[in-house]
Amino acid sequence: MPNPRPNRVLFLIDSLGMGGAERMLVNYLQHLDVNRYEPRVCVFGVRDGNPVAAEIERLGIPVDLISVPRIRDFINVMSLVRYLRLHQIDLVHTQLETVTVHGGIAAKIVGIPTVHTLHTFAYPNATARETRRTELVWFSLRHFHDKIIAVSAAVGDYAVSKGRVPLEKISVLYNGIDTRSFSPRNSADRVSVRTALGIPDNAALVITVAVLRREKGIQYLIETWPDILKSVPNAYYLVVGAGPYESTLKSLAAKHNITDRVIFAGPRNDVPDLLRSSDLFALPTLNDVLPTVLAEAMASGLPIVASRVGGVPEMIEPDKNGLLVSPADKIGLANACIRLLCAPNEAQRLAEGGRDIAEARFNVRNQVQKLETLYEELLKKPMPNELAQ
Structure with a gap:
């Protein structure tokens, strides 16, 4: 009997500029066990030319673009659904904001698990528009994502208190470095x-x-x-x-x-x-x-x-x-x-x-092992196709 293929993980991120979340994504992709997981990256926009994309592609990992200019452009959700099905994605891992909403909804439609990494607190002096955007992200994390990775206990507590994210969804995993x-x-x-x-x-x-x-x-x-x-x-x-x-x-x-x-x-x-x-x-x-x-x-x-x-x-x-x-x-x-x-x-x-x-x-090697364990736990759970029923 042939060995099953590696689980296909889609890393969704808003763009691939030189920000901290983007740099951290490269760190993790460099050390992911390719015998167990087959990564793919998709972005919704371009920031400063998306320089980090070239680094990811040098690792042999494909980077795709689905243009989603605004977080409320929900018409693009179906484009993402078709993309997930085309590439037979088994798990979606979102980072930052816009992809959080669209990625969570699309994964629910397809019936696959979703993970989100929470990197930041909300804007300290937010405008009304930024506040609405943040509330939309919190709603998505509460209803469309199976697990939230908090990069510190402080931001995990913040998600529970401010975002009303259920405590059982939170896992603290510090960022790793080589x-x-x-x-x-x-x-x-x-x-x-x-x-x-x-x-x-x-x-x-x-x-x-x-x-x-x-x-x-x-x-x-x-x-x-x-x-x-x-x-x-x-x-x-x-x-x-x-x-x-x-x-x-x-x-x-x-x-x-x-x-x-x-x-x-x-x-x-x-x-x-x-x-x-x-x-x-x-x-x-x-x-x-x-x-x-x-x-x-x-x-x-x-x-x-x-x-x-x-x-x-x-x-x-x-x-x-x-x-x-x-x-x-x-x-x-x-x-x-x-x-x-x-x-x-x-x-x-x-x-x-x-x-x-x-x-x-x-140490990024230890952190990636913990991340892979979290993936494994989610992939073993049955995922009902809630939004398609």
């Missing part, structure tokens, strides 16, 4: 990376990697940098990333006359090297579900200073792998950075603790 891609710094590499950036080898280097938005709180660290320099005269701040708040942050550095100490590196494809060349990772974010970059920093052997918000306390344990401060607390932020920059033994102890936590909680 810990082998991040390793403690090599002294020769450290010097060359710093030289290319114009940073002295003996500098006390603090790094932040983030999309440059107001919500990342980088402005608070820039504003307090003159205070840090009083205690750590050789301190430099490396800001890696791009975004709508970049010009504001640069103006702030100029206002405080620290443009020679705050280096804006822009978006980079050598983040592991930059992390290995730094001494401390700072993330003064105002809210975050589960910032994967903290796991990358831990795996790179960096102690961490971060805000006590969202899912961050699930990653950073005070005095074990970093220090937590209140959001927007410039004094607390400065004191925490100064403390670790001036105490190399403590910083090294926290760095070692971070590497252990990164390997135990955020």
Whole structure:
């Protein structure tokens, strides 16, 4: 008797720009067991040319486009139903928003299980339109999806309290990283990376990697940098990333006359090297579900200073792998950075603790195995064709 074919899993996502959910999708696809699961990716739109699509296709995984401009364009549901049947999809895994509604309805019509990964909280200052959109997504998660993967316990609790999603539907699964891609710094590499950036080898280097938005709180660290320099005269701040708040942050550095100490590196494809060349990772974010970059920093052997918000306390344990401060607390932020920059033994102890936590909680290989187990459980359950009856 021939072996059954692998289960066909469709990963539905709004688009394939350079966002966190898109990057995380690549991480998981790289490690999915192709003997058990045959992945396929479908997007509803194009963002910045969908650069991540090329990475997925290089893995030998097809990427398709079904154009759905708006979340309320329900006429496209039947196009998705035909697509699911054409490719004999066994399970749908949705990410982000628009695909959540359409993917859930289409999967119910076809009679196959659906999983959704919840990456974000709702908009903090939502417009009426955004609120209606969010309510539509919550409705879909309650009625059309069989399992909700929360990337942190904090966002899982949020889904239950704000979205009225049944608790039994929630499974917490932290985002995974390839810990082998991040390793403690090599002294020769450290010097060359710093030289290319114009940073002295003996500098006390603090790094932040983030999309440059107001919500990342980088402005608070820039504003307090003159205070840090009083205690750590050789301190430099490396800001890696791009975004709508970049010009504001640069103006702030100029206002405080620290443009020679705050280096804006822009978006980079050598983040592991930059992390290995730094001494401390700072993330003064105002809210975050589960910032994967903290796991990358831990795996790179960096102690961490971060805000006590969202899912961050699930990653950073005070005095074990970093220090937590209140959001927007410039004094607390400065004191925490100064403390670790001036105490190399403590910083090294926290760095070692971070590497252990990164390997135990955020190794993508372990996380993919957990994801595959969840798929297996859903595929074994009978799925009634509820909407077709």
